Amino acid sequence: MSKAKKGTTPTHKAPHKQTIAGETPSPSAVFQPALDLPSAPQALPVNDRLFRKIFWGLSLVLLIGMPLLSTQYGITADEWGNKAYGELCLDYFTSLGEKKEALSYAPRGGEVMYCYGPTLDLISAAIYRTTGADPYTIRHIMLSLMGVLIIVFSGLTGRLAGGNWRVGLIALLFTLFSPRIFGDSMNNPKDITFAAGYIVTICFLIKYLQELPHPSWRSVLMLIAGIGIGLGSRAPGLALVGYVPFFVLAEVFLRRGLRKTIFSDKKRVQDIALKTTVASLGGYVLGIAFWPFALANPLKNPLVALQTLTNFPISIKTLFDGTKIYSTSLPWYYVPKYMMVSTPLYFLVGLLIFALIFPFVRKQFNRRYLLLVLFVGLFPLIYGISKNSAFYNGWRHTTFIYPPLVVLSAIGTEYLLRRFSGLGQKIFMGIMAVLMALPLWFMIKNHPYQYTYYNELTGGVKGAFGKYETDYFGTSTREIADWMKKNIPNIEKDSLVMASDYFVPLKDYFTDYPKLKMGYRRYYQRSEHDWDYAVFLTGHLTPSHFSNPNVFPPAGTIHKIEVNGAPIGIVVKRISKDDFIGINFIKQGKIEESIPYLEKAKQLDPNNEVVKLYLANAYINVGKFNEALQECRKALEIFPDYLGAMTTMAIAYINLNQSENAIFMLSEVLTQDPTNRDAAQYLAMAYERKGDTASANQIRAQLQQRK
Numbered sequence: 001m002s003k004a005k006k007g008t009t010p011t012h013k014a015p016h017k018q019t020i021a022g023e024t025p026s027p028s029a030v031f032q033p034a035l036d037l038p039s040a041p042q043a044l045p046v047n048d049r050l051f052r053k054i055f056w057g058l059s060l061v062l063l064i065g066m067p068l069l070s071t072q073y074g075i076t077a078d079e080w081g082n083k084a085y086g087e088l089c090l091d092y093f094t095s096l097g098e099k100k101e102a103l104s105y106a107p108r109g110g111e112v113m114y115c116y117g118p119t120l121d122l123i124s125a126a127i128y129r130t131t132g133a134d135p136y137t138i139r140h141i142m143l144s145l146m147g148v149l150i151i152v153f154s155g156l157t158g159r160l161a162g163g164n165w166r167v168g169l170i171a172l173l174f175t176l177f178s179p180r181i182f183g184d185s186m187n188n189p190k191d192i193t194f195a196a197g198y199i200v201t202i203c204f205l206i207k208y209l210q211e212l213p214h215p216s217w218r219s220v221l222m223l224i225a226g227i228g229i230g231l232g233s234r235a236p237g238l239a240l241v242g243y244v245p246f247f248v249l250a251e252v253f254l255r256r257g258l259r260k261t262i263f264s265d266k267k268r269v270q271d272i273a274l275k276t277t278v279a280s281l282g283g284y285v286l287g288i289a290f291w292p293f294a295l296a297n298p299l300k301n302p303l304v305a306l307q308t309l310t311n312f313p314i315s316i317k318t319l320f321d322g323t324k325i326y327s328t329s330l331p332w333y334y335v336p337k338y339m340m341v342s343t344p345l346y347f348l349v350g351l352l353i354f355a356l357i358f359p360f361v362r363k364q365f366n367r368r369y370l371l372l373v374l375f376v377g378l379f380p381l382i383y384g385i386s387k388n389s390a391f392y393n394g395w396r397h398t399t400f401i402y403p404p405l406v407v408l409s410a411i412g413t414e415y416l417l418r419r420f421s422g423l424g425q426k427i428f429m430g431i432m433a434v435l436m437a438l439p440l441w442f443m444i445k446n447h448p449y450q451y452t453y454y455n456e457l458t459g460g461v462k463g464a465f466g467k468y469e470t471d472y473f474g475t476s477t478r479e480i481a482d483w484m485k486k487n488i489p490n491i492e493k494d495s496l497v498m499a500s501d502y503f504v505p506l507k508d509y510f511t512d513y514p515k516l517k518m519g520y521r522r523y524y525q526r527s528e529h530d531w532d533y534a535v536f537l538t539g540h541l542t543p544s545h546f547s548n549p550n551v552f553p554p555a556g557t558i559h560k561i562e563v564n565g566a567p568i569g570i571v572v573k574r575i576s577k578d579d580f581i582g583i584n585f586i587k588q589g590k591i592e593e594s595i596p597y598l599e600k601a602k603q604l605d606p607n608n609e610v611v612k613l614y615l616a617n618a619y620i621n622v623g624k625f626n627e628a629l630q631e632c633r634k635a636l637e638i639f640p641d642y643l644g645a646m647t648t649m650a651i652a653y654i655n656l657n658q659s660e661n662a663i664f665m666l667s668e669v670l671t672q673d674p675t676n677r678d679a680a681q682y683l684a685m686a687y688e689r690k691g692d693t694a695s696a697n698q699i700r701a702q703l704q705q706r707k
Contacts, residue, residue, distance in 0.1 A: 162407075177443070484559075506518065555607070
């Protein structure tokens with residue numbers, strides 16, 4: 001028997017074929033289990049080779065199928081900004097830095113787009129500018145490929161952490177049948193691209209750790225690619241730069257035998273230090289290499305971007321638990337609850353199983369790798385909550401933590417498959433199969449609106465309607481535009497006016513209709529403008545409208561886009577322009593002339609809260625204060641949060657010398673909108689009428705200071 005060299009650990013013959021230096025291994029060889037497995041490893045399933053074949057077969061189908069399906073999805077509400085940013089970044093590089101618009105691009109006044117890496121936007125812009133292809137088609141194809149990376153590498157991470165291809169296949173299927181992941185892979189460039197880089201990095205980080213003390217350069221290069229994709233799309237990718245050395249050091253010091261082996265040989269220490277440094281710094285360099293703002297100051301600006309995005313400067317109202325809440329004032333459980341209601345039940349069951357069995361899995365799985373996956377799945381969420389980061393549109397900003405959690409869910413499922421046998425195993429497999437079939441059927445039935453999914457415990461999309469966000473990306477505009485082209489007579493010839501609260505994505509579908517005029521119009525200002533047809537989505541409406549089918553969809557609705565019975569978009573044909581004419585008279589100071597038109601508009605559309613508001617204003621101007629109160633009350637029955645109706649009602653109360661009622665209404669308005677100067681001025685007037693001049697003067701002094 002040969003003796004090992006002094007100070008080294010004897011090597012054991014591997015039970016499988018070793019990769020020969022210079023040989024390109026097959027995909028399965030790259031993901032063979034490490035030699036340093038748990039103390040009592042579970043024997044591989046008999047059909048592990050079959051699971052591997054199914055895994056790679058499905059991966060190939062996804063690689064072909066998802067880009068093809070991506071062409072069936074619409075332009076999203078934010079896509080114009082992402083597209084423009086990619087083009088500005090391309091201009092920056094092709095002009096050798098002379099065109100600097102990308103360094104400060106902030107559309108709509110404060111969206112700090114320059115703080116994001118342009119990975120997908122830049123590559124897409126380069127492709128469609130070079131080939132002349134449709135920009136949005138290219139963008140969606142590229143984005144779908146990022147979705148493929150998420151699905152496949154979630155499976156491969158499950159394979160490495162779980163120890164066999166069955167876990168990998170379960171993780172792949174769990175990710176694939178997650179409607180939100182699939183839908184966002186066609187609609188959400190920033191979050192999906194970052195999630196792709198995140199899970200690729202985690203996958204090869206585990207592989208790198210398993211290869212110690214001889215990590216391969218292949219794993220180093222893949223770590224660089226993963227970090228580069230992640231950081232190149234979002235500044236939180238800086239965490240990936242730190243993950244690599246952190247977990248390498250943890251692995252070395254937690255594995256006693258490995259620690260002795262490495263530190264007994266100076267060359268091994270140098271080799272591991274070199275490869276770890278190259279992986280981490282190489283990923284950082286790749287991540288900022290095509291990011292103009294980061295290149296302007298490579299050491300400072302990525303950190304500036306991270307700080308800016310952690311405390312996003314824009315506060316957006318988001319629908320949560322039936323209430324519109326500003327994104328900077330959300331409860332800490334906003335993301336966890338959103339994930340609870342909008343992820344598949346099989347995922348939640350698997351995750352619950354994992355949480356229960358984790359203390360007892362030492363003989364089944366390598367707990368160090370499970371802890372790694374658990375950390376990268378939970379730490380970013382905990383950090384974001386602790387920093388009071390602004391979230392909105394559900395959990396899309398934390399999409400990247402979902403793949404690691406899917407891996408843990410798959411491992412929980414695998415654990416029970418190993419524990420059960422015979423009938424018990426078949427029953428469990430049947431239950432999980434049914435739970436997987438439910439979201440799959442939703443995905444098929446409601447294509448291409450998979451990202452609006454809510455699980456069965458929530459009552460599906462219909463149960464979530466009015467409580468949570470639905471089509472916030474505005475993807476239904478494509479189907480709406482197609483319907484309008486086919487069903488509105490002479491739309492391409494007549495000089496029609498179209499209004500919409502999702503005007504930006506909608507207008508791109510009518511570029512060949514020169515006579516059609518389009519404009520951005522809010523739903524709650526619909527009567528103030530001239531239009532013939534309007535397109536409204538539910539993303540900008542308040543829950544009170546959803547709860548009353550007599551109010552929404554409004555009079556004149558000629559078409560609806562629904563998901564499981566819940567409307568997400570409507571087309572309205574104007575039934576009369578009396579409301580517009582009457583409001584115009586008010587704006588011109590012709591109050592008497594406005595009233596007949598507004599009263600006629602009210603008869604034609606009794607549930608139009610905008611008409612009631614303006615009619616109340618007209619009544620106040622002609623001294624009909626009680627009639628004004630009546631119209632305001634009806635407007636508030638339709639729209640309880642209608643601040644304009646509250647303010648108008650308070651004005652009527654002031655004129656009726658009911659100061660207490662006016663103060664109550666105006667205080668409510670200012671609670672919801674502290675910046676409302678009109679409400680504050682009327683509140684001062686109400687206090688003055690009441691005889692409380694001190695309060696009135698205090699309010700006026702505060703208003704003076706705000707100027």
